Amino acid sequence: MSSRPSLRPGEPAVAGFVARLNPLTRCANLYHLPPHAIDPIATLSPVGSRTACRFAVGRPGECSSVFRVWANRDKFDVYAAIRTWKNLAKFSFHESGTYIYHLSSIDHENAKWVNLGDRTSKRIDTWSRPAPFVPGWTHLLTFMVPTEDVVVSPRAGFDDYQSVRWIEKPARSDTVTEFRVAVGDVGMPLIDAGPADYFLDAGIVDGFVLINDQVVVVTMHVTALDAVGRELLRDMRNDCVAAAPKDFRLTQSLGPRFAIPAVQPDGRHALWDIAPPPEAFIID
Numbered sequence: 001m002s003s004r005p006s007l008r009p010g011e012p013a014v015a016g017f018v019a020r021l022n023p024l025t026r027c028a029n030l031y032h033l034p035p036h037a038i039d040p041i042a043t044l045s046p047v048g049s050r051t052a053c054r055f056a057v058g059r060p061g062e063c064s065s066v067f068r069v070w071a072n073r074d075k076f077d078v079y080a081a082i083r084t085w086k087n088l089a090k091f092s093f094h095e096s097g098t099y100i101y102h103l104s105s106i107d108h109e110n111a112k113w114v115n116l117g118d119r120t121s122k123r124i125d126t127w128s129r130p131a132p133f134v135p136g137w138t139h140l141l142t143f144m145v146p147t148e149d150v151v152v153s154p155r156a157g158f159d160d161y162q163s164v165r166w167i168e169k170p171a172r173s174d175t176v177t178e179f180r181v182a183v184g185d186v187g188m189p190l191i192d193a194g195p196a197d198y199f200l201d202a203g204i205v206d207g208f209v210l211i212n213d214q215v216v217v218v219t220m221h222v223t224a225l226d227a228v229g230r231e232l233l234r235d236m237r238n239d240c241v242a243a244a245p246k247d248f249r250l251t252q253s254l255g256p257r258f259a260i261p262a263v264q265p266d267g268r269h270a271l272w273d274i275a276p277p278p279e280a281f282i283i284d
Contacts, residue, residue: 015202016191017041019184019215028215030204033189044207044215047071053206053218054083055165057145057177060157064145065257065273066164069181069206069218076212080141080181082259082273083159089114089124091271093140093183097129099269101261125261127269136188140216142270143179144262146225146233147172149275153255165205170222172200174230178221179205183214190217198224236260236272241280252281 016033020040029040045051052070056063066083076095092100103114103122114124133139150169157164167177184190192202200222207217225233240258241250250256260272 015193015199015219015221016189017204018189019044019186019217021186021209021213026209026213028186028207028209030207030217033191042204042207044209044217046209047073047211049073051208053165053208053216054160054163055167055179055205055218055220056157057147057167058150058157058169059166060161061154062150062152062169063157063166064150064177065259066157066159067143067179067273069216071208071210071216074211076210076214078140078181078183078210078216080143082271091141093129099127099129099140101125101269125269130267133182133266133268134189134191137182137184137190139268140181140183142181142264142268144270144272145177145179146272146274147175147177148233149237149257149273151275151278152252154253156255167205167220170200172224174225175200176223176225176229178223180219180221181216182219183210183216185214190219192219192221194223200224233274234277237274237277237280240274241276250276250280250282 017030018033019028019030021028026046028044030042030044031040052068054066054068056066058064068083069078069080071078078093079090081090087104089103092102101124103124106122130139147170170177182190202219202221205218205220207215209215240260244250248256256276258274260274262270262272264270
């Protein structure tokens with residue numbers, strides 16, 4: 001994980017890297033901007049038969065959901081999901097430019113917990129590939145984890161925890177950890193910037209190289225929540241609890257969570273990963 005230096009409020013904060021492909025191994029080395037002839041900050045391998053990025057905020061027993069991003073060896077399509085969904089739902093980012101958030105089957109036993117406009121269709125949302133947010137890079141999805149929602153849950157995160165990239169829970173409760181998933185071309189810089197009092201930390205989480213030599217990269221960004229954002233989050237949690245089916249158990253030991261799809265002001269698609277408010281938990 002690479003962090004940027006401390007800055008004074010109001011100063012611009014910048015994070016970025018560039019990927020260079022090794023033609024012999026097809027591994028992509030990621031270098032800080034501007035690139036220097038030093039060791040890379042990360043090396044991404046080509047997609048294999050079991051390639052998947054798994055990552056979360058916190059630690060086993062006190063964590064967010066565990067997120068998963070993967071691809072198949074012989075295709076350009078990329079997929080993303082929450083690991084505990086298993087075969088319930090996923091995001092599919094197709095080479096054709098069609099992006100879909102969908103159920104695996106409308107007959108899945110937990111499909112009743114998904115908010116579907118049309119109960120005869122697997123599709124929850126569909127959109128087209130967006131324009132590059134910087135030259136050569138296309139945004140796929142952002143997983144949003146409010147620090148207040150990284151809560152104690154005795155059973156959460158222990159399943160194959162060694163394969164998960166655990167990102168430390170931020171010290172400030174008024175923050176969000178954003179896992180941004182993007183696909184891009186080697187040699188094209190990926191740059192993110194923002195005011196230093198908003199853009200608090202950044203780093204590389206994981207990624208892989210597709211069969212067409214494009215790279216899929218998951219980056220981590222810690223951003224600050226203002227009072228309006230915190231109020232909106234409180235409303236979101238309360239709305240989720242109010243709309244939860246009666247058989248959706250809010251028992252704390254089970255670690256119930258809500259996944260809320262949203263479109264950010266800049267048009268990027270996101271999935272908020274939130275926990276019920278403390279007063280809604282059933283203590284067992």
